[in-house]
Every structure is written in C-alpha cells, then in structure tokens.
Amino acid sequence: MAAENALYTILVEKIKQNSLILPTLPEIALKVRDKADSPDVNLGQMSDIISQDPALSLGMIKVANSPLLSRTVKVQTVNQAVTRIGLTQIKSIATAMVVEQIFVSKNKIVSIYLAQSWKNTVNIAAVAIALMTFYKRNNKHSSLSLDELTLASLVHSIGVLPILTEAEKHSDVFANPTFLEQAITKLSNKLGAEVTKAWGFSDELVELVRSWNDLSVLPKEAHYLDFIRAGAIYNDVFKNEETCNALLKSYVDKGVLPDVLFMKSEEFTTMVDGIKEMF
Template sequence: MSKLAEKVQQELIEAIDNDQLVLPTLPEVALKVRDAAEDPDIGVPQISKVIGNDAALTARIIKVVNSPLLRSSREITDLQMAISRLGINYTCNLAIGLAMEQMFQATTDVVDRKMREVWTKSTEIAGICHVLCRHYTRLMPDQATLAGLVHQIGVLPILTYAEENSELLADAISLSHVIDNIHPIIGDRILRAWDFPELISMVPSQHLDFSRNSAKVDYVDIVQVATLQSYLGTDHPYTQLDWGTVPAFAKLGLDPNVDVQEDQDLAADMEAAMKMLQ
C-alpha cells in the first residue's frame, strides 16, 4: 500500500474511532417511508401518500411490480395497487433501498463515475440476492435485496473525502486500496446510525469474510454468494478463491462449482431482478 493510502486510511480510521467522520444521512423520502412503516396501524393509502410525493420513486415501484419476476396477469399502473400486490413491508424495504440511489452522486466527474459504478454493482448483487433468497432460503427477499443494495454503502464517505482531497483523487490505486480496506467498517457504522436491523447492519463488514460460518443461513451468506457469483466469467481475484471452502454455499444448499446462472430459469430470474432495480 502506498504512503498516501496508509495516511488516508489512518485518518479515516481515527475519524471513525473518534466519531468525527461525517456519515451520510438517509434521503428524506426514505426516512418518511421508514417512519410510516414503523406504525403498526399503517395502511396502503398512507404508505402510498408518502411514496407518491416522490414521482421517480413511484415510477420505480411500479416498474418493480410489473417486472417479469413479480408481475401478475395484468399490468399495474397505480401505486396503491402496486403496494397491495407487493405488501407494505416489501414495498417499504424496496423504497428505502431504491431511494439511496440519489446519494450516489458527486460534484466531480471522477467521483461521480465511481459512485455510479458502485451503485450499478450494488443493484446487480441485490438482484442476485433477491433470487437466491427466494429459491434457496426461507428468508425475506425484500430484506435480501436491501442487504445487497447497502453492502457497499461505506464507500460513500470515502469518495466524499476524496472529493475534498485532490491528492487521493488523482491516485486511483491508492483510492481503491483505501476503499477496499475501510468501506466495510464504515458501512456497518452507517447502517447502525440509520437504525437498520442488525441482520442487515453487519452485512458490509462480514460479507467479505469468506471463512465466516454462522449457525444458520442469513443475509450475509446471501450477499456473499451473490458477490462471488457476480464475478463469474471475469478475472477478478474472487474467481481465484477456492469456493468449496466458503461455508455460505453449503448453507444455501448450493454446489460452489456450479454456476447458478447456467440454469435457464434462474438466469432469467436474475436478469429480471437486476433490471427491475436499475
């Protein structure tokens, strides 16, 4: 690691330890959706009113409900009908996750490209998570999708820091080193600051621990397998790992030597899930 990367990494870790790192806040619409969802008496009309104030988010929810993965026999064009079809919990988790896209924007072209790259990869992994969860576990697909969308959330403060430090921004290798080493720690901090459930909050820091072996399958396992599967066919270092030693595959009941995307039905589901989130 370069001296610059070491310096920046140390500064960021100190800022984290001293609670001096400015963590991003959830978009306003996501906060409103979450607040509404916490009301046990909330109904479809109330949730619809909250989401309906954001035209872009409304369009995304309707796009999701009409995706090949979820669509019913007739097209749904009304937000209330979409929420009724998806369910309130599913809709709220999806809305919170999708609303985060507006956070992945920057004022400089270099950082903006990097943020969009991170978001695109997050939606790809979230789509795979959705399908793996539905087919191989009894966990909640909406929670798995949310876990996939937020697993790299810790990259945001690092890129914000880089925008304000031209030396780091000009050194792509050092920036990548810092991101790889620090984003999991920051990610957990952010999700806990946002009061996310612990099963989701621990995903950023644990999804790259490929020796991790929890008592039962959880969202970390799903994100882990989805991450590895997303790099099949590339020369990414993850493809050089011995996947047979990764406990998450066994917990999902998957053969690590089999590309799940070779299954035509699963491949079609994954493609549909990725498209519905983009």
C-alpha cells in the first residue's frame, strides 16, 4: 500500500508543480495539423506531407477504403485517399491515427498495459464512430462532426500514458499491476485533460477527456460524450447494469440510438468490426 500511494503522490505533486513530462504528438501529426490550419493548403500539399510517413500513408488509405467512406472503386494512393477523405477531416483523422505510435514501452508490464489500453480505446472508438455514422444519416444537419468524434474517441483515455511513463522510470517499484490500477483510476482523466490541453486541442475536447466517465455530467442534447459512453457500455466498461440501462434509454430519447437493442444488430456489429480494421 505504501508503494501504491507513493506513485499516486508523485504524480499529484508533479501535476501541482507543472513538472510532469507529458507525451508529445509525433512530428508527422504536428505537420499535418499545422498545414491543415493554413488557409492556402491544398490536397496535393497535404498528400505530400502524409506520404512522408509510411504508417500514416497506409492508415489514410485504409480509412478511405473503410465502411465509413468506401465507394465502388478502392483508392490505392495517398493522393486518392486524401481526396476522398477531404481536407476538413484530415486533421482530426491523421492526428488520431498517429496516437498509437506513442503507446510503446520497453518495460514488459508497462508494455502490456499500453497494448491493452490501446486495444480498449480502439474497441470503444469503433462503436462510437459506427454509432455516429448511423446517427448522421438521420440527422444530416447536426452540428456534431464525425471526424471530431473520431479524434475524441481515440484520445479519451490518453491520460494513462503519463502514468505508465512515470511507472517505467521507476519500474522496480511501480511497474506493478496493483499500483498502476489505482493511479489510472484516480488520475487518468485529469492527466488526459492536461495532455490534450498541451497538444492544443479544443476546450470542448479537453473537457470531454476530463469527464467522459463521470456520469454526473449528463448533456441534455446529443453530445460526443454519449457516443463514447455508448462504446464503453458496449465493451462492459461501466459495470452497473441499472446505470447502463438508464444511459441507453436516455440515448434513445435524444436520438443517439434508434432503440436500446440497436447495438446488438448484425448491421451495427458488422460496421464496428470494419472500423476496427482501420486501426
């Protein structure tokens, strides 16, 4: 218990003193985001930037050929992928796709946690993205954006990274499942908010990361939180059955879900599986 509390204490103090080293976005993501914010950017320039990173290039082609965007003809080049996805979506999707690159560690226990965390994130994101896709078909004028949800759902649990990074520095003491579980439970949301703030994300996204599993925060209208929480329910993150049923009913009332059993339909699960393949 002493060591368990020690990791928690170290992290809290570093947060207070602004001395906690936060993970940084890979350079390719920074280039994409910077270029996307330029008023003079065009598809060719964006394709050239993305082509500098083989993994991101492949990822963009997979996204363009995914159930979300796929047409009869499959794209085969980065330029074709960027054209199909569009400049308005490239910034968020590219950022989300390179996040996986920072989920790495040389410590065996920490590495296992990172791999599991990314898998859980993708599982939740796939459900959220699929659900938003169906929602947008029936709510074409909604201000909610699929690319914003994609980014939000893939960084909603980013707060585990600084926790695991700190544990890796003191692996002889803290790289222990018991210690890590307490720190993740108590601090990941707050740390996630700090990470996304440091990355220059919107205030709305920062607040979403801070509160995605705080069920005292209940938006009255359809919100990105609803789609991510639906993904969490689908993947058994929330354990209280009564709470899950109440949330699902509220999503039906807000139009996020057609009915409470929708996420069990074959059409929905097929789309979820297809989206998982993108990541």
